[in-house]
Amino acid sequence: MAELVAVIASTHHPFYYRASTAAGEERSPFADEWVRKVEAFRATLTKARPDVLVMVGADHFHQLWLDNMPQFLIGKAPFYDANFHNEEREFHLPKMLLTGQEDLSAHLLREGLDAGFDLAFSNELRIDHSITCPIITLRPEHDLPIVPVYTNIFAPPLPRPKRFVELGRTIRQLVQSWPSGQRVAVIGTGHLSLELGGPRQFGPHGPDPEFDHKAVEWISTGDIEGCLAEVTLDSLHAPGNATHGFMDFMLMMGVAGEGAKADYVDTYDLYHTMEAFFTWYPNGAAA
Amino acid sequence: MSKYLLNKFLFTIDRDPQLVERYREDPSGTMAWWEAEQANKILNCIDGEASTWLTFDDTERSALATHDYPTLFALGAHPFLTLTLFTALFKRDHIEPLGFQREYAQRLSHFALPYPDIAT
Numbered sequence: 001m002a003e004l005v006a007v008i009a010s011t012h013h014p015f016y017y018r019a020s021t022a023a024g025e026e027r028s029p030f031a032d033e034w035v036r037k038v039e040a041f042r043a044t045l046t047k048a049r050p051d052v053l054v055m056v057g058a059d060h061f062h063q064l065w066l067d068n069m070p071q072f073l074i075g076k077a078p079f080y081d082a083n084f085h086n087e088e089r090e091f092h093l094p095k096m097l098l099t100g101q102e103d104l105s106a107h108l109l110r111e112g113l114d115a116g117f118d119l120a121f122s123n124e125l126r127i128d129h130s131i132t133c134p135i136i137t138l139r140p141e142h143d144l145p146i147v148p149v150y151t152n153i154f155a156p157p158l159p160r161p162k163r164f165v166e167l168g169r170t171i172r173q174l175v176q177s178w179p180s181g182q183r184v185a186v187i188g189t190g191h192l193s194l195e196l197g198g199p200r201q202f203g204p205h206g207p208d209p210e211f212d213h214k215a216v217e218w219i220s221t222g223d224i225e226g227c228l229a230e231v232t233l234d235s236l237h238a239p240g241n242a243t244h245g246f247m248d249f250m251l252m253m254g255v256a257g258e259g260a261k262a263d264y265v266d267t268y269d270l271y272h273t274m275e276a277f278f279t280w281y282p283n284g285a286a287a
Numbered sequence: 288m289s290k291y292l293l294n295k296f297l298f299t300i301d302r303d304p305q306l307v308e309r310y311r312e313d314p315s316g317t318m319a320w321w322e323a324e325q326a327n328k329i330l331n332c333i334d335g336e337a338s339t340w341l342t343f344d345d346t347e348r349s350a351l352a353t354h355d356y357p358t359l360f361a362l363g364a365h366p367f368l369t370l371t372l373f374t375a376l377f378k379r380d381h382i383e384p385l386g387f388q389r390e391y392a393q394r395l396s397h398f399a400l401p402y403p404d405i406a407t
Binding site: 065066086154155156196199202203 | 291294295298301302304329330331360365366367368369370371374375385388389391392393395396397398400401402405406407
C-alpha cells in the first residue's frame with residue numbers, strides 16, 4: 001500500500017511569487033524573511049521524499065462557474081495546465097504545466113464515492129493559484145505528479161465545516177489504501193482570517209488577529225473538536241468575508257487526525273493576511 | 288434582482304482582456320451590449336442553446352454603467368469577482384502599491400456585519 005509520508009497545510013499567498021522574485025527597488029522589505037520562512041517550510045516536504053502530491057485547494061471562479069458548481073471535485077487527467085490570465089495580470093504568476101497521477105485520482109474517485117462522498121470529477125482541469133502557490137513555495141521544480149482536489153469555499157451554499165473534516169479523514173484512509181508502493185504527501189492550502197472585496201481588506205495585518213491566533217492553536221495541536229465547536233458557516237463571516245477558506249485547513253486537520261500535533265509550525269504576520277505553515281509526519285519525522 | 292447575472296457580467300468581462308478595456312472606457316455601452324448580446328449565453332453551450340430569461344433591473348444597470356462597486360457590494364455581487372475586475376480596471380491609476388485596494392476598502396467603510404448576502 002501507499003505510504004502517507006507528509007501532511008502539509010498552509011495559506012496560499014498569491015503575492016509571494018512576485019515578492020520573492022523582485023529585486024532592487026522593487027523588492028519589499030519583508031521579502032527576505034518571507035523567503036527564508038518558505039524555504040525552511042519547503043525543507044519539511046523535501047525531507048519526506050514524496051513521489052506523488054495530493055493538492056487540496058479551491059478554484060477562484062476560474063474554470064468552475066455558477067452554472068455548474070461542484071462542492072468537491074477531483075481532477076483525473078494526465079496533465080494540468082495552470083494559472084489564468086487574471087493571475088498573471090494581478091500576481092505575475094507564470095503559466096505552468098503539471099503532470100497528473102491518474103491512477104491515484106481514479107482510486108480516490110471510486111473509493112470516495114463508495115465512502116459516501118458524491119465527488120465530481122474533471123478530465124480537463126486548468127488549476128489556479130490555490131494549487132500553484134503551494135507548488136511554487138514547496139516544490140518549485142514542479143516535477144512530481146499531482147492529484148488536484150477542489151473544494152467549494154467560495155460560492156454559497158457551501159458544505160459545512162464538519163464535512164471538510166470528514167473528507168480529510170477519508171482522503172487519508174484512501175491514500176493509505178491505494179495499492180501502490182508510492183510515497184504520498186497531501187498538501188492543502190486555505191486561509192486564516194481574510195477579507196477580499198470588503199471594507200476590511202488590505203489592512204496592516206489580517207482582519208482578525210485574534211481568530212488567527214486561535215486558528216493556529218487549533219491546527220498545530222490537532223484540536224478538531226475544539227475547532228468544530230466554535231467554527232460554523234455563520235461564524236466564519238466575522239473574521240473576514242473570505243475566511244471560509246479556513247475550511248480547507250479543517251480538511252487538512254482531518255487528514256492529519258484528531259489530536260495530531262504538527263511537527264512543524266511557523267507563521268508570518270504580513271499586511272492583508274497572516275501566513276501560516278504546518279507539517280505533520282504521520283510515521284514520525286521524515287520516516 | 289439577479290446576483291447571478293451581476294456575477295456573470297463581472298466574470299465574463301474579467302476573463303477577456305479586450306472586454307476589460309472596453310468596460311473601462313465605455314461602462315454604459317459595454318453593459319448595454321453585454322445585456323443584449325451576452326447575458327443569456329450559457330457558457331458551456333453553443334449560441335443556439337442560449338437562455339431566454341436573464342435581464343438586469345434598473346439598479347443593477349445603473350451600478351454597472353457607473354462603475355459603482357460599493358453598490359455592487361450592497362447588491363450582493365460576489366466580492367471576489369468585483370475586486371478582481373475593478374482592480375484590473377483602476378489599479379493603474381494609482382501610484383502607491385495597493386493604493387486602489389485601500390481606496391476600495393475606504394469606499395466600503397460604511398458597511399458593517401452582516402454584509403449583504405452573496406448566495407445565488
